[in-house]
Amino acid sequence: MTSKMAHWDQRYQTGDTPWDSGIVERELVRFLQDESISPGQAFELGCGAGTNAVYLAQNGFQVVAADCSEFALERARKTATESGVYSNFIKADLCSLTDVGRTLGSDAASLQQSFSFLFDRGCFHCLRKLNLSGLMETLEWLAAPHARFLMLCGNPNEQSESGPPKVTEEQIHSELGGLFEIKAIRAFHFEDRGGITGPLGWSCEMTRRST
Numbered sequence: 001m002t003s004k005m006a007h008w009d010q011r012y013q014t015g016d017t018p019w020d021s022g023i024v025e026r027e028l029v030r031f032l033q034d035e036s037i038s039p040g041q042a043f044e045l046g047c048g049a050g051t052n053a054v055y056l057a058q059n060g061f062q063v064v065a066a067d068c069s070e071f072a073l074e075r076a077r078k079t080a081t082e083s084g085v086y087s088n089f090i091k092a093d094l095c096s097l098t099d100v101g102r103t104l105g106s107d108a109a110s111l112q113q114s115f116s117f118l119f120d121r122g123c124f125h126c127l128r129k130l131n132l133s134g135l136m137e138t139l140e141w142l143a144a145p146h147a148r149f150l151m152l153c154g155n156p157n158e159q160s161e162s163g164p165p166k167v168t169e170e171q172i173h174s175e176l177g178g179l180f181e182i183k184a185i186r187a188f189h190f191e192d193r194g195g196i197t198g199p200l201g202w203s204c205e206m207t208r209r210s211t
């Protein structure tokens with residue numbers, strides 16, 4: 001485990017997780033409804049404590065959800081069990097396709113480009129500066145042709161200095177636009193713990209370009 005990943009585990013262990021609302025993300029609910037997304041194979045990047053992965057499983061998706069924090073994943077597995085649904089929660093570094101493949105084990109070959117829906121609430125904006133090419137390699141491996149991808153990230157129009165890393169619309173286009181067609185980028189507010197209105201973000205709707 002790198003020191004960055006240990007840092008995430010530490011934050012979950014100490015409860016220093018303002019993003020961890022425990023509430024299903026409204027943007028996810030809206031997107032699935034507005035875009036009439038049919039249940040299929042879904043992959044969540046940086047699933048944290050699993051609230052949204054469990055929601056997807058409850059709505060008929062076959063979910064694989066990855067995070068680097070074992071502490072968060074233990075909470076996610078417990079929530080899934082208590083909710084009576086199954087999601088495959090894996091511990092992996094999403095910037096390393098080798099690590100993702102190793103973690104998926106014997107399932108890996110059958111899962112390549114099998115995910116028709118990808119969801120990310122707050123992971124891309126952390127990883128893009130650490131290892132964008134590694135993350136893009138993983139996304140390319142995961143996403144089925146024409147897969148839909150909903151990515152939520154920090155918005156530079158947020159006045160507060162604290163909060164999630166900020167990404168400009170131009171950066172979204174230049175970094176993700178090669179693999180994905182950017183369909184819409186809209187401003188929204190994250191919800192923080194306790195349902196408190198959190199920082200301004202971008203909700204970015206994408207479709208994987210045909211290969």
Ligand SMILES: C[S@@+](CC[C@H](N)C(=O)[O-])C[C@H]1O[C@@H](n2cnc3c(N)ncnc32)[C@H](O)[C@@H]1O
Binds near residue numbers: 046
């Ligand atoms: C801002 S949190 C968002 C968590 C969750 N999506 C949510 O909304 O509650 C970012 C998440 O990305 C995870 N993460 C950070 N670096 C990672 C990496 N290299 N591979 C996998 N997960 C990572 C962290 O452990 C953390 O759970």
